[in-house]
Amino acid sequence: MRVLFASPEIYPLAKTGGLADVSAGLPKSLAKLDVDMHLLLPGYPSAIEAAENKSIEVEFGDFMGAGPLRLVSARTPDARLPIWLADCPPLFRRPGSPYQDRDRQDWPDNARRFAVFNHVAARLSRGHFLGDWRADIVHANDWPTGLVPAILAETPGQRPATVFTIHNLAYQGLFPPALYPQLGLPDEAFNPDGLEFHGKISFLKAGIRYSDRLTTVSPTYAREILTADYGCGLEGLLQRRARDLVGILNGADYEIWDPSRDVHLPNNFSLEDIAGKRACKTALQEEFGFEANLEVPLIIFISRITDQKMADVVAAALPEVIGDGALCVLLGDGERHLEEQFEAAALRYPGRIAFRVGYEEPLAHRIVAGGDILLHPARYEPCGLTQLYAMRYGTLPVVRSTGGLRDTVVDATDDTLSRGTATGFMFEGVTGDDMVRCVERALGLYRQPLDWRKVQRQAMAQHFGWEEPARRYLALYRSLVPQADAASKPDPEAAEVARAAG
């Protein structure tokens, strides 16, 4: 089974959110199941720099009028999965994030950038670039790869089967119709039955409309997106495709997010020996200029600062969140006006609220380890990974009852507490009051250390590894190409490294 896994971000080569973690963890686990996984990522500067064993596989003087293109064959650091980087310097060798410049403005040529990337994926998967490798399946992820299934379906020739995973339906890759001629697709595809969405080009709609199978990242989100409340205008199309849509819960990569061997922590700890968590908490309090005090509950928030994550509600409710006793550490970046509100709260409550604006991976680990309570509200949440990491680190999540949050956290009620199944706290509404009342419930339990420890142990014992989701993706691939296994030649190095790593 040969799979080309195309993604706009893959940890640790390029990351802006959970998609990068998934694009690393899922392929690694599929490689352990002897699938011949090949990753494809645009050749961002960070990716070219961090990828290992690089060699140039194919070179074009010009690709689709976008400039020179080199297909760089490499290995990912650590997992050593085979990866191709689509190195087209005029499109991808830029400072900033995969989607935005340093001032957080979308690159004006994003339609063109990702269309070219999608054509590379399609041609590579068909064996047009390399004589000896073609894909049985192309697995595309989110709008930046949404055109891949459309290109494969709308251009003549044999094609691999296609799977498209929706990690976030709200980011749709919408562009003005005037850009359509740059996309390299037939004119006929630009209509409401194709990839047109209310007069615009929609990369996401293309992925949903043309792929053979659709997945999303939790069972609850798979149901939610069929409704007008969560469907972002695509619910009609999704309903028509509901038989091909399945929700497979994301996993956590416990090789990276494991408090017993996390290299970013001042002290390691585990379910069996949790003492080190106290040292992590003290170190975190000191790092943020708080008085070191193990008794005081420490609430953390690590998130993109956006409406999705209810950052507006959090900003407004911060004084009530800390109440008269708690501390709060916030890390994130996103909408500037919300960042400013977080900054103002930190200035108003020095020694109680601290805010670090930015994206810092090692700091995220230290905060998850040092916190007591993770504040993770969301208007919608396809899966959410931070709550999975927090549970493993004994930091109990306060989440809104939506999407993957609902599928992964068990609310502490009288019933679940007495049965010993509680792992966190959940609220329904989207107001500050709803959230604050839930935080107060969490703080109430925190004041009962014996009960708190029980819930903490239960949360730490949860296992959301990638093994089970990977088996489900493999079953999905097999349903599309049942004949592929016999011809499979798994990559021996990736399978070996994956197995050795456990």
Ligand code: ADP
């Ligand atoms: P989303 O993909 O919607 O942003 P997820 O919960 O699926 O949310 O994944 C978020 C990922 O990004 C997690 O790995 C989390 O630790 C990380 N993260 C979010 N914000 C930051 C930040 N400011 N610094 C470091 N890591 C962050």
